[in-house]
Amino acid sequence: MTSLSAKRSQPRNARIRPVSEMAARLQREIAGEVLFDQASRGRYSTDASIYQIMPIGVVVPRHQQDLAVALDIARDAGMPVLPRGAGTSQCGQTVGEALVLDTSRWLNGIVEFDEQRHTVIVEPGIVLDHLNAWLKPYGLWFPVDVSTSAQCTLGGMAGNNSCGSRSIKYGNMVHNVLGIDALLADGSPASFGLLDELPDDARLRHIAQRVRDIAQRENASIREHFPKVLRRVAGYNLDLFDCQNPRPYDAEGRVNLAHLLVGSEGTLGLTRQLTLKLEPLPEHKILGVVNFPTFYQAMDLTQHIVTLEPSAVELVDRTMIELSLENPAFRPVIVKALTGKPEAVLLVEFSGQERQPLLDSLRQLNELMADLGLPDCVVDMPDAGEQKALWNVRKAGLNIMMSMKGDGKPVSFIEDCAVPLENLAEYTDKLTQVFHKHGTEGTWYAHASVGTLHVRPILDMRRDGARKMREIAEEASTLVREYKGAYSGEHGDGICRGEWVAWQFGPALNAAFKEIKQLFDPANLFNPNKIVDTPRMDDERYFRFPRHYQTIPLTPAFDWTPWNVKRDPLTGEQSKPGSAGDPTHGLAMxxxxxxxxxxxxxxxxxxxxxxxRITEDEQHLTRGRANTLRLVLSGQLGEAGLASDEVKEALDLCVSCKGCRRDCPTGVDMAKFKIEARTARARTRGLALRDRMVGEMPRYAPWASKLSSLLEAAERVPFIARGIKRTLGLAPERALPAFEGNFLARHGNTAELADDTREVLLFVDTFNNYMEGDNARAAKRVLEAAGYWVHLNISKGERPLCCGRTYLSSGQFDKAKAEARRTLDHLMPFVQRGVAIVGLEPSCLLSMRDEFLQYGFGAKAKALSESAYLFEEFLVKAHDAGELALELKSLNHPRALLHGHCHQKAFDAVRPVEQVLAWVPGLEVETIESSCCGMAGSFGYEAEHYDASMKMAELSLLPKIRDADNDAVLVADGTSCRHQIHDGSGRTALHVARLLERALA
Structure with a gap:
């Protein structure tokens, strides 16, 4: 089989020597990172579009001087350059055969701030949310509020002319940029700003005059062909010289040459700094969620809603609602916004400095909808917390749409067409008919307020998707022209809409755009083949998933058939799992x-x-890892597959926190991929002694407990302890694990079970059995005090049961599966008679709700997963059912600081801990907003990972604990979390069971 890597576009042979010379020179002359290896280039070969183009290399400049030097070196070598921020572009703007300059890691500072003038100067790599968090104490914000605000950079926003949810009030990026300092193609700096205030710079003044001449020459074409809608971002903003435009870019009608660079997608200059206009942060926001029985009504009535002067009107369609209901993070949020089963909802926001006028506007919205024949269709949301939660769902719209399983995905290519509001309902209805004609359906969401809806037809790009994409695009363009709209309304041109620039503006303006490109960049150095001379949108050479795309043969460890589905785009029906191909296919999906x-x-x-968060390195990002795995599975990084060095390096700092399983709206579970990778590597290359020690802990824990005094003595003798740790590859700063006995061997009920007794089985894991038996004792006592007969997971004649987690983490999959089978067989009699299985250690118990389901155990595993609860989850369930008889008294601690285990967060299981703590009279509970503690099982013990482990803890967890009062009690359910808290702060954290035991009346 020929690997896909052999078919991908690679740098031409004539460039091989210059590339190596350029890479060596970059290494010598800049302080930042220089990445020319295949895996790094592969991670930068894609953005959020359907395209993939391998860059020549990647530079991550550390400071502005690096940026200038990298540009000089690239120009000397004749290599194009491609500026890139977060790489979230959806049209292929940030992929190309060029030297990628990633400004997001280090060129992200705030250079200058003028509170009185409401301006700020920033570097291009700063993230929008980071800037707004910095501005918040001053009561100001940058109001181009895009959905990717948590990750997008200001440089990228300027390159795309981004718009955001509130553009109806604040305008687009071009309306809020006051100046741009850039490097021109010859390396000279230039400050773009108001035309009548340009610096005395002959090169810059020459450019300004030439652009003015071109604009004046083409004035008639500009007025005829530039769409008269707010949302239009195609081509270059040549109409900046025409102040007859209904929405001039400058509020006073002055010409600002910086606006020519906004939306230019890095094709005219290399941005060094941006000067931005700020707005007062609204004191109050009020939200009304309008529920519509039909999609057409939502579109038709938007034109009336905007007359109330809202700051935003955003659409969420039925598809997005249904997918949100399937996501555990979004379900409780979206449910509050619904009345009945709407086909669409509109989020209508009013904002301002006083609350009462906003409440009046909300009342008027209710009255308007009643007058329009839809009484009681508005869900009022005056609470700021509920508003923020719902806006987070809307902001995740793209990712929610992309969470569909199977080969067919919503594809971006016509998603930003903008039409006048009075035509919106008719346009969307006709475009839906186009989708149906081609056997597919579209997903709709976003900016109803300005007639720009993100619509993505569901296509399978591995099969006939490219053909359908072309046919749909041509019919959609006819509709856009009929309604005098803009084909490119928000996300830019890139590859997927670049070829439509000439269609939108006509041959004269298209030629004018080429003149401007030639004027700024005569050698075609900056991001070539974007906006002008672009390839066809369906040029298969640039697809991430072309028709010949295939995966290398391998047999995954887990059962991935739930991902191995085909979906009918019109009905949404899925085929039976496994029907789409080989065993690798589900894993690849x-x-x-x-x-x-x-x-x-x-x-x-x-x-x-x-x-x-601690490296800011694309390699150690969930996206970077997923790209690495995709490249490996498709043979683009060789034939070693998941056992390759590239995969090992990419996953090296993954702590298997499962944060991505929940926080990623498409549910990417990197922890499970790491199990696959470690298993593949272990089967290919064997296991190190340390890995065997980690995996076999449940087996040697009994004798280690008997030798606990000897191990403690060894820890007290430095040279012995150092020798043991060095041999095993453990960090010298960590104490050896302390074993203390066998809880299960010492406890158990001997009395006879009465028929009417309520039962529960307490699953005591290896850690709480051999290391922290007090937790198990406390949990047993609390459950008994609550009126339950407590069974223990004692397997007579055998060693204690185990979930197999330590085997999974060390790559010993077969042993993990065998342990899971043994545990499942023992627990099934309890499950079948309705006894809940209650666990203490999140990573162990939650394995029964996660990994057990992918071993191929069938219905029994499903039954166990539905009966398995964490200790506090079970208590809340019993309380809500009116079955809990638990009397608690107040403690000496006025306050509890709670740190949630990562797997608790992944399964939305921190809330039950907060609930049971709230039962303790007089106890104030604060949940620490933190990422992973950094210990992550054996990760924090490993010598090579100790520093990374502590950096993770120092992000927020340890500083918060150090600041806590001495009388505050620390609560953490995870064994690793408690150890990390003790090592990092010297303070002791308790399992919630021990705190409840103390509070027993």
């Missing part, structure tokens, strides 16, 4: 759930992605 949108780059909240 799971990996390909990553759509490259970069949500994993966020820093604001949640667990994902702790390793990226």
């Amino acid at each position: 799971a990996v390909e759930m990553c759509n490259n949108n970069g949500h994993c780059r966020k820093f604001d909240a949640g667990t994902m992605c702790p390793s990226y």
Whole structure:
């Protein structure tokens, strides 16, 4: 079989020597990172579009001087350059055969801030949310509020002329950029700003005059062909010289040459700094969610809703609603916004400095909808917390849409067509008919307020998707022209809409755009083949998944058939799992759930992605890892497959936190992929002693407990302890694990079970059995105090039962599966008679709800998963059912600080801990907003990972604990979490069971 890598576009042979010379020179002359290996280039070969083009190399400049030097070196070598921020572009703007300059890691500073003038100067790599968090104490914000605000950079936003949910009030990026400092193609710096205030720079003034001349020459074409809608971002903003435009870019009608660079997609210059216009942060926001029985009504009535002057009107369609209901993070949020079963909802926001006028507007919205024949269709959301949660669902719209399993995916190519509001309902109805004609359906969401809806027909790009894409695009363009709209309304041109620039503007303006490109960049150095001279949107050479795409043969460890489905785009019906092909296919489909949108780059909240948060390196990002796996599975990084060095390096800092399983809206589960990779590598290359020691802990724990005093003595003798740790590859800063006995051997009920007694089985894992038996004792006592007969997972004549987690983490999959089978067989009699299985250690118990389902155990595993609860989950369930008789008294601790285990967060299981703690009288509970603690099982013990482990803990967890009062009690259910807290702060954290035991009346 010929690997896909042999068919991909590679740098031409004539470039091989210059490339190596350029790479060596870059290594010598810049302080930043220089990446020319195949895996690194592969990680930068894609963005959030359907395209993949292997770059020549990647530079991550550390400072502005690096940026200038890299440009000089590339120009000397005749190599094009491609500026890139977060790489979230959806049209292929940030992929190309060029030297990629990633500004997001280090060129992300705030250069200058003027509070009185409401302006700020920033570097291009700064993330929008980071800027707005910095501005918040001053009561200001940058209001181009795009859905990717947690990860997108300001440089990328300027390149795309981004718009955002609130453009109806604040305008697009071009309306909010005051100046751009850039490097021109010859390496000279230039400051673009107001035309009448340009610096005394002959080169810049020459450019300004030439652009003015071109605009004046083409004035008639500009007025005829530039769409008269707010949302239009195609081509170059040549109409900046025509102040008859209904929405001039400058509020005072002045010409600002920087606006020519906005939306230019890095084709005219290399941005060094941006000067931005800021707005007062609204003191109050009120949200009304309008539920519509039909999609057509939602589109038709938007034109009336905007007369109330909202700050946003955003669409969520039925498909997005259904997918949100399937996501555990989004379901409780979206349910609150619904009345009945709407086909679409509109999020209508009013914002301002005073609350009462906004409440009046919300009342008017209710009255308007009643007048329009839809009384009681508005769900009022005056609460800021509920609003934020719902906006987060809307912001995740793209990723929610992409969470469909199977080969067919919503494809971006006509998603930003903008039409006048009075035509919106008719346009969407006709375009839906086009989709049906081609045997597919579209998913709709986003900016109803300005007539720009993100619509993505569901296509299978591995089969006939490219043909259908072309046919649908041509029919959609006819509709756009009929309604005098814009074919490219928000996300830019790139590859998928670049060829339509000439169609939109006509031959004269298209030639003018080429003149401008030649004027700025005569050697075609900056991001070539974008906006002008672009390839066809369906040029298969540039597809991420071309028709000849295939995976290398391998047999996965887990059962991935739930991902191995085909979906009918019109009915939504799925074929039976496994019908789509070979055993690798389901695994490949799971990996390909990553759509490259970069949500994993966020820093604001949640667990994902702790390793990226400490490195800011694309390799250690969920997206970067998924791309590496995809490239490996398709043979683009050789034939070694999951056992390859590239996979090992990419997954090296993955702590298997499962944060991506929940925080990633498409549910990418990197922890499970790491199990596959470690299993493949172990089967190919064997196991190190340390890995065997980690995996076999449940087996040697009994004798280790008997030798606990000897192990403790060894720890007290430095040279012995160092020798043991060095031999095993353990960090010298960590204490050896302390074993203390066998809880299960010492406990158990001997009395006879009465017929009417309520039963529960307490599953005591290896850690709580041999290391922290007090937790198991406390849990047993609390359950008994609550009126339950407590069975223990004692397997007579055998060693204690085990979930197999340590085997999974060390690559010993077959042993893990055998342990899981043994545990399943023992627990089934209890499950079958309705006894709940209750666990203490999140990673162990939750294996029964996760990995057990992918071993191929069938219905028994499903039954166990539905009967398995964490300790606090079970208590809440019993409480809600009115079955819990638990009396608690107040403690000496006025406050509890709670740190959730990563797997608890992944399964939305932190809330039950908060609930049971709230039962303790007088106890104030605060949940620490933290990512992974960094210990992550054996990860934090490993010598090579100790520093990374502590950096993760220092992100937020340890600083918060150090700041806590001495009388605050620390609560953490995870064994690893408690150890990390003790090692990093010297303080002791308790399992929630021990705190409840103390509070027993």
